[in-house]
Amino acid sequence: MSVQEEVLEELLTQTEETRQNEIVVFNDDVNTFDYVIEMLMNTCDHDPLQAEQCTMLIHYKGKCAVKTGDYDDLEPRCSALLEAGLSAEIQ
Template sequence: MSVQEEVLEKLLTQTEESQQNEIVVFNDDVNTFDFVIDMLIDACDHDPLQAEQCTMLIHYKGKCAVKTGDYEDLEPRCSALLQAGLSAEIQ
């Protein structure tokens, strides 16, 4: 294997390892601001300011990536948001 091939293989491996998933929460006409804020604090370990900012983005932009990480960490968090009645998915 040439040096160029080794470097390319290493870069591809690092890229695959560094790709992380994210939980995206979508706007709805059902849940209140306070409820969404509380759920982001509980399920995603947000501090109150971060949860409020994400909630504003969800409301005005239609969606917001609220948590980034490994799928194994995000799956139970997303499930908690879904069980609470929020529209969310892992992307």
Template structure:
């Protein structure tokens, strides 16, 4: 039998798993231009131009950037469009 403290801890862990949002991560490569990545972030992730440019700089200098968070069902087609455009991306 679990203690009250163990039950509360288990409930918190369960809520964290349920509420956890997925994210699209875009990775740096030596192929795509800044303009192409910026244009694709605007088109697929609903970024404004400044946000897309900032994410692209982070991708370039840090090697990757979280570009969109949300439900998996929303992110899946967005990530597919990025991949189809030759951009290295994954949902985590």
């Protein structure tokens, strides 16, 4: 195996090991901007500016990754977003 192939294999292994899950929130025609902002601040510990920016991305791009981390941390947060009426999933 060449040095280049070894380095590529090592990088791929590191990427797979360090890859974290993320909560993705999708746009809908039901919830208001203010409501989504409030939910992101409450469930994902966003500050107001971060929540507003994510909400804009959700609206204009159709979705936004709002929180990354370990699955065990994300699962209750995603459940709270779903219970609040938002469309979200862990990817």
